[in-house]
Amino acid sequence: MKSRVLVITSGKGGVGKTTTTANLGTALAMMGKKVVLIDTDIGLRNLDVVMGLENRIVFDIVDALNGHCKLKQALIKDKRFDGLYLLPAAQTKEKTAITPHQMKNLTGQLRDDFDFIIVDCPAGIEQGFRNAIAGADDAVVVATPEVSSVRDADRIIGLLEASGLENCRLIVNRLRSKMVKRGDMMDIGDIIDILSIELLGVVPEDESIVVSTNRGEPAVLEKSSTAGGAYRRIARRIMGEEVPMYSGDEPENIVDKFKKILKLAK
Amino acid sequence: MALLDILSRFFSKDSTSSKDIARERLRFVLVHDRASVSPEFINSLKEDLIKVIKEYMDIDEEGLIVELENEENSIALVANIPVTGFRRAANG
Numbered sequence: 001m002k003s004r005v006l007v008i009t010s011g012k013g014g015v016g017k018t019t020t021t022a023n024l025g026t027a028l029a030m031m032g033k034k035v036v037l038i039d040t041d042i043g044l045r046n047l048d049v050v051m052g053l054e055n056r057i058v059f060d061i062v063d064a065l066n067g068h069c070k071l072k073q074a075l076i077k078d079k080r081f082d083g084l085y086l087l088p089a090a091q092t093k094e095k096t097a098i099t100p101h102q103m104k105n106l107t108g109q110l111r112d113d114f115d116f117i118i119v120d121c122p123a124g125i126e127q128g129f130r131n132a133i134a135g136a137d138d139a140v141v142v143a144t145p146e147v148s149s150v151r152d153a154d155r156i157i158g159l160l161e162a163s164g165l166e167n168c169r170l171i172v173n174r175l176r177s178k179m180v181k182r183g184d185m186m187d188i189g190d191i192i193d194i195l196s197i198e199l200l201g202v203v204p205e206d207e208s209i210v211v212s213t214n215r216g217e218p219a220v221l222e223k224s225s226t227a228g229g230a231y232r233r234i235a236r237r238i239m240g241e242e243v244p245m246y247s248g249d250e251p252e253n254i255v256d257k258f259k260k261i262l263k264l265a266k
Numbered sequence: 267m268a269l270l271d272i273l274s275r276f277f278s279k280d281s282t283s284s285k286d287i288a289r290e291r292l293r294f295v296l297v298h299d300r301a302s303v304s305p306e307f308i309n310s311l312k313e314d315l316i317k318v319i320k321e322y323m324d325i326d327e328e329g330l331i332v333e334l335e336n337e338e339n340s341i342a343l344v345a346n347i348p349v350t351g352f353r354r355a356a357n358g
Contacts (some may be wrong), residue, residue: 147288147295152297183283190289194296 002091006118006238007136009160011152012174013123014142016173019209019219021120022050023228024140026218027235029084033115036075036085038107040132041122042097045089052216053078053086062090062097064106071109080221085114095127100134107135111246116238133160139168140200145175145186154195169200171234175246176205188245201234203227297341301334308332315345324351 005265007022018041022252038061039047048054058077061148064074064087074198090097110117121132133139139160143153153170160168177264181184206227219228220235227235233243301307312332319325326348335344 147292150292151295151299155299158300180285183285186285186288190285194289194292 003115003117004138005036005107005111006116006138006140007121007133008118008140008142009121009129009132009156010149011123011125011156011218012143012149015142015149016203016209017123017142018046018050018120020140020142020171020173020203020231021047021118021215022218023220023231024082024235024238025116025118026051026078026081027220027232028116028118028238029078029081030220030232030242031235031239033239034083034113035116035118036087036114037112038087038117038119039089040098040103040119040128042089042093042095042128043091044122045091047120048076048086048088049216050213051078051086051218053088054216057088059088060088061106062093065098065102065163071106094121095131098131100130103131103134105135107254125155129156129159130163133163136165137167139165139170140171141190141197142173143195144173145180145191150186150191150194157195157197169198170195171201171203172199174205175202178262179184199245200237201230203234204229204246291296294341298334308334319347321353323349325355326350 006024008017008024010017018039021037021039025035029035037047037051039045040061041047042062045060048057053076059069059074061074063069064071075085075087078086107117107119117135119132119136122128141153141156141160143149157168160166170192172191175188176185180187188199188202203228206219206225208219208222208225209227212222212225212228218231219225220231222228230246233246236243282345312313315332316325316327329346329348331346333344333345334344
């Protein structure tokens, strides 16, 4: 299989780029793929804590690019999967510590050893963004169903297309189906219609993401996690499988069912 | 939908759901974002306009102004094109 470089981006901060990177990377590794995750958010690194690998960092991406260590020395092996690695961002440098040209070389080098190279892009449209997209074949734009996030996603899609990255797909994150049902949140159709971009997947709002981030264990590892399940389906879609989209209906739990019965009885 | 939601929607004057407001505001803001992101957009529109209009009349290309104007609830494309002369109608 030819290796793919995927950049996970959004424009706006806090919409779930790092969570998406960690979960898609882990899900692809669960499927037996060789995966490396690159954190390009220099100065604000977080992918290491989401993956639960923060204690293992010795060298980082800037060390590797500036020749302070070999690239292999900076790659941190995941605790759970043999084929999964993390290249952490530097915490004490700035975005300008690396260049788009260096990033292109770096991802090019990693293509020899990995099936998927997933680049976690920082928020914003400045150098950090230009670094992150430099070597990418495909882009995944993450947006939440809010005006500010969709607006920023539109800007990012424009910039991606302008830089020649035309293979962009969208993940709508943190969808709350109850709010959509009562007309207080834009639905998938609204967002796709406005952005005119291909939909890669939908991830529901799910408390289990907070729990899994607390633990440093990506949600895809948790069978019962709804968001984790959504990410596992997206990973299969990335592999080219046809997987039905998340319908927006959360499976009812016992408490909800009980509440419904009470309401009917009233 | 909770009973309270239904009641409050029923009695509230504002019957538009907030998602519709969000969608309309986004549509509006994106027209602006997209147009202002690329100054080439207006320029290439200008060039095409000149090409078409020149087939019908003589215009002052230097004095031509094309811009997007932002009114209360809509966006208008406003073009001010000084006409310097008309072609003889060929098929009149």
